[in-house]
Amino acid sequence: MPVLATLARVHVDDLDAALPTFVELTGEEPRVRFTYRDLELAVVGGYLLLAGTEEALAPYRDTHATTIVDSLDDVLRMTGRLGGEILEGPQEVPTGRNLTVRHPGGATVEYVEFSASLRPQAG
Numbered sequence: 112m113p114v115l116a117t118l119a120r121v122h123v124d125d126l127d128a129a130l131p132t133f134v135e136l137t138g139e140e141p142r143v144r145f146t147y148r149d150l151e152l153a154v155v156g157g158y159l160l161l162a163g164t165e166e167a168l169a170p171y172r173d174t175h176a177t178t179i180v181d182s183l184d185d186v187l188r189m190t191g192r193l194g195g196e197i198l199e200g201p202q203e204v205p206t207g208r209n210l211t212v213r214h215p216g217g218a219t220v221e222y223v224e225f226s227a228s229l230r231p232q233a234g
Contacts, residue, residue: 113165113180113181114174115179115180116178117157117179118154119157119158119176120158120159120161120177121160122162123157123160123161123162124149124154125162126144126152130153133155133156133160135177137156137158138156140155141153141156143206146205148167149164149166149167150162150167151170151203173217174221175220176220176221177220177221178220178222179223179224180224182224183201183210183223185211186210186212186222187201195212195215197210197215198213198219199202204223206225206229207224207226209221209223210222
C-alpha cells in the first residue's frame with residue numbers, strides 16, 4: 112500500500128481568498144478543486160484547503176491529514192489487523208473513494224484512492 116502523497120489539511124473561511132497565498136507559497140496552481148457536502152476544497156502543492164462555515168468544517172477538524180494511497184483495500188486490511196477504528200467509509204467521493212480511520216494511539220487520517228482520471232499518467 113504505497114503512500115503516494117500526504118496533504119496538510121488547512122481550514123479556511125473563503126477558498127477564493129486563500130488560494131493566492133498557497134499558489135504563491137507552492138508555485139503551483141490548484142491540481143484539483145471540487146465541492147463536497149457543504150465544503151469547497153482544493154489541492155495546491157502539499158496542501159488540502161477546506162473552506163466552509165464553522166458548522167460545515169466542524170466534522171472535519173479532528174482529522175489530522177489526508178493521505179493519497181494506491182489501494183484503499185490495503186488500508187482496510189491494515190486497519191483491521193492493527194486494531195484501528197473506521198470512522199467513515201469507504202465511500203465514493205468526487206476524487207475517487209475515501210475512508211477515515213482512527214488509528215491506535217489516536218491519529219485520525221483520511222485516506223483517498225484517486226479515480227483513474229486523477230492518477231498521474233505514465234509517460
